[in-house]
Amino acid sequence: MKTKKLITLIIVIALIGFSSLVALNGLKLGNFNIPPVKDSIRQGLDLKGGVFVVYEANTDAKGSELEKIIDQTIEVFRRRIDSMGLTEPVIVKEGEKRIRIELPGVKNAREAIEMVGKTAQLKFMEQDGTVVLTGGQVRKSEVVFDRSTNKPVISLEFDSEGAKKFREATKELSKTNAPILIVLDDEIISSPRVTSEIPDGQAQITGDFTVESAAQLANLIRAGALPVDFDEVQTSTVTATLGENALKRSIDGAKIGITLVLIFMMIYYKIPGLVAGIGLVAYMLIILFSFVAMNATLTLPGIAALILSVGMAVDANVIIFERIKEEIRNGKSIRASIESGFSKALSTIVDSNITTFIAGIVLYYFGTGPIKGFAVTLMIGIIASMFTAIVITKMLLKTIADANITRNKKLFGA
Structure with missing residues (x-):
């Protein structure tokens, strides 16, 4: 029994480690190829550089008629942008009468804007x-x-x-x-x-x-x-250098913050803190591969939401580990304390995450552009953080307890 649990623990950790290497470096086996995640995730305008423009319909139409005009125009804009050979465009309705277009990687901003905004023929x-x-x-x-x-x-x-x-x-x-x-x-x-x-x-x-x-x-x-005149109400250009610097600084900040959090967790909670670190790696993998699968666009607000959801994932672990410590101090075994700790912490974790998830839904429904990106990343992060805290972390801790690696309760933060 002990040997089986130990082998299971090693396999799980090895799978997480292997997935991390694939995410960082990619994988190529014959004709099968998985590119690195950094090459697969679409970057938004604020990271890649480019131009965005907001057009407002110059029309008195209202209700369903206005909605039809905007939808038709978005279709025309999309077709024009595709014909320009531009990749990863973002074309969204903003408010009732406006259309926001983001064109990452555009070199000649004015030429692109004039091409997109001309009257359909x-x-x-x-x-x-x-x-x-x-x-x-x-x-x-x-x-x-x-x-x-x-x-x-x-x-x-x-x-x-x-x-x-x-x-x-x-x-x-x-x-x-x-x-x-x-x-x-x-x-x-x-x-x-x-x-x-x-x-x-x-x-x-x-x-x-x-x-x-x-x-x-x-x-x-x-x-x-039904050609509609559109007024160009807002235009902005982001240079590629500015975008690269913003991405680099965001990643560096995230690395420092996450590293400090992991060090604190391991010092304060010992084995559970180490397990939380493994779970956090699994959480990051879920987020990154979800972005690739959804063909989502990563933006600076998205990175902010990702870091925020990391904090929420750690917060869930803190709640669980404190409950486990209480149970150990009450004289229960390590295995029983883990079961009881997760059970007692579950309702608190679910309640806090549901309220934040609802906030994400509201932001997505009423927000535009980068706000929608923030909301999407936040909601994905909440789901992933709950899964890693409640499923992966619990599984690893129970496996360690069943493998009987140590009976020292101090190594579980007690």
């Missing part, structure tokens, strides 16, 4: 370049389901002038089953073939669409049909 064209009509003549573009196939299609409706032009064009194109090109910002986004004359100003674009892809195309067409 939607055209329906023939293959020879003849413009049939423009987006301004599209009255409606929405996703519907074809009754015969039950597949999503895009339903279009034109104004009177657009209907007339479309009828004339489709009459000629249908003779050769030629396509009509739908072009947004000089890029073809769809090229449906015309099979018959369309006389009533209503058309459908059919194809192998999913609901998501059909909705995206409908949004793009609507965005061209």
Whole structure:
């Protein structure tokens, strides 16, 4: 029994150590490759450098109409940014009428802003370049389901002038089953073939669409049909050097703080303090690999939330260890004290973490930009800290007790 528990303890510690090495240096076995975590986590604007701009819609629209306009414009912005070859952009709605765009790694800030903020141009064209009509003549573009196939299609409706032009064009194109090109910002986004004359100003674009892809195309067409003037209300540029310095200082500060905390825990709580340190390493691994899996963007506020949640994880361990010390002083065995200590501390830990988690939800719901990043990191950290404190730390302490490595109660802080 003692040998099995000792082997289990060694395996758990070895797995945590191996995972730490993989996180730091990566792993390559033949064609299987895991890059280091630092190369896999996306860095935000404040760490990588770049530019952010906030646009405000110059429109009197309200309610659902305004929401539709903003959603359509975000789709157009996203498509433009993708065409620029930029990676890791952040495009979010800010308030009711504003859109915030963050472009990490941008070299020419003004060129990027001008490219993103220009008015969308939607055209329906023939293959020879003849413009049939423009987006301004599209009255409606929405996703519907074809009754015969039950597949999503895009339903279009034109104004009177657009209907007339479309009828004339489709009459000629249908003779050769030629396509009509739908072009947004000089890029073809769809090229449906015309099979018959369309006389009533209503058309459908059919194809192998999913609901998501059909909705995206409908949004793009609507965005061209409903161009909205946007005012550039805020712009800021962060240099790459400034971002690198901020990241370096944040990491150095985190290293010093976490090291001091671990030293204190080991001096004051002895074996439980050492176990808390192992649990803290597991906690950091969970956070880092969660960021990679979620493809999340790490920002300075996110690092602040990460360090804060480290403190919360240590706080949970302190509550547990103090309960264990009380039980040992009351004459219980080390094994029984561990069980009782965790049981008595659980409700306190859960209550404090739930209240903080609710605060994180509120911050995420009402916050924008970096505040959302802070909230997401904080909530992930809370979940990870509770898991490591309640599950991993408890498992390690019970394994040490069962392995009967020592009977000296002073080594458990008593």
